[in-house]
Amino acid sequence: MNRSDSERISGVLEDMGYTPSDDENDPDVVIKGIVACSVRQKAIDRVYGRIRNWNRSKSVRPAISFVTGCILEADRDKFLKLFDLVFPVTQLTELPDMIRQYGVPVPSGKSGDLDGTLDGADALDGEEVLSPELKRMLPFWNLTPLYSSEAEAFVPIQNGCNKFCSFCAVPYTRGREVSRPSSDILKEVEALVEGGCKAITLLGQNVNSYGLDRPDSELSFPGLMRKVGELGKRSGREFLVYFTSPHPRDITVELLEVMAEYPVLAKWVHLPLQSGDDAVLKRMNRRHSMERYRKVVADFRRILPDAALFTDIIVGFSGETELQFQSTLEAMREFRYDMAYIARYSPRPGAASSRWEDDVPPAEKERRFRILSEVLQQEAEPHNRSKVGKVFRVLLTAPARRKGWLSGYTEGRIPVYVQADPSYLGQFVNVKITSARPLSVEGTLAGPAAKAGKAALKAAGTDSTGPRGGTGQSSGTGQNTAGKAALEAAGTDSTGPRSTGQSAAGKAALEVAGTDSTAGLPGVPGRPAVCGEL
Ligand code: SF4
Secondary structure, three states: OHHHHHHHHHHHHHHOOOEEOOOOOOOOEEEEEEEEOOOOHHHHHHHHHHHHHHHHHOOOOOOEEEEEEOOOHHHHHHHHHHOOEEOOHHHHHHHHHHHHHOOOOOOOOOOOOOOOOOOOHHHOOOOOOOOHHHHHHHHHHOOOOOEOOOOEEEEEOEEOOOOOOOOOOHHHHOOOOEEOOHHHHHHHHHHHHHOOOOEEEEEOOOHHHOOOOOOOOOOOHHHHHHHHHHHHHHHOOOOEEEEEOOOOOOOOHHHHHHHHHOOOEOOEEEOOOEOOOHHHHHHOOOOOOHHHHHHHHHHHHHHOOOOEEEEEEEEOOOOOOHHHHHHHHHHHHHHOOOEEEEEEOOOOOOOHHHHOOOOOOHHHHHHHHHHHHHHHHHHHHHHHHOOOOOEEEEEEEEEOOOOOEEEEEEOOOOEEEEEOOHHHOOOEEEEEEEEEOOOOEEEEEOOHHHHHHHHHHHHOOOOOOOOOOOOOOOOOOOOOHHHHHHHHHHHOOOOOOOEOOOOOOOEEEEEEOOOOOOOOEOOEOOOOOOOOOO
């Protein structure tokens, strides 16, 4: 969610004529911003560390600083004394005015004037009375993001959460659930698909509650996914649509059946377990039992037999006994996850459980973490080994660490490494799997891509075993010709997709703080950290 927020912030700054910079010490940087995340104290501590450094360097190199994102009230008061600007993302449309008031130079020819163009209310039935939450979110959602990748994009469909899990601060920082108008979501998805995007993730803290805040006037989540599936059929293009995160209480058979019906809906579900013990689930206020979770997984396996199942688990939650941990261990074996993001519990300020004793010692949390990690590997490896010799459709998304190799993922988001020319970045290719590791596989290009790939590698001066000399093309950050072209095209169309990559006077450095260490897909860059389910 933070990455998606930062793409909209970058879009506003780019509209003012600023260009992104990864280097906060670059002498041209005049704006420095952080998208904060309050789910972990460590992430917030990093925000304090960063602003102290920035403020120290201000006497040498003046810059305006801002912080936005998930901020608890207590931190907000402290941030006001340290940052030039502190604002909720819902006030992003006012950022150009805030910056102008500070007298910061705005690159010539760009006004960044967003007033009056973005209320988004035209997407709704004219008769509908808008809730204050929806009124606040519409202008933000309707900002054009500066996508950080041409091949993958994240589209927010909902904000906030009504679940109040005892370990989570999201309902306090992001507020109650509010659904983005489906017509706007579909417009953004269509523009991305027409622009060549290959993997789109629909984002929300609790996606299967989509539409429940306006049951009489908005689609349900399965209804929205059906519309996306139809859009895929009409487009004739190859792309995949993911969503994260669903809640086990609200996921329905109807949703799983819609996923089975449409090829563009990726056969992948990230279904947070958190604990395999009913008493712990109750203390976590997860509002579902193990019986309910078992039923959802049984429906999932029956309706989508080849789909991948991911999860989140917390070990060492306040009061978790050895016996309760053993129940989680059994659940991990029972559900045979393809991937699990396992977190050692730490109290999150603002969440209900932060008032309870954090009574599982760190060494014990570590032991439980290691045991689950080993079980994950034992359970996932046979799935991956069974892929050897078979051909999979793979989206290649980034250069791998090994020279001459690229990384990507299958439809089920299993990381794949393949020796291929960088011209394949951002494309789907057929890959024959040749070997498997517990959490990833390796393969070779198969079919027409293999022939073209060999020719490209030869032309580029490398053979099938040696590293490649040239830099090739990069689709990730848009620092290439393709990136510039996409950006220029976007400049003429306020609704079309765009990605980073241009040079002009005035730079802005933006940091996404608090991406959770458990939330990154190993070898699969670009997975968003969704604040809620960690
Ligand atoms: S963990 Fe997820 S479902 Fe629970 S309160 Fe946080 S965002 Fe909501």
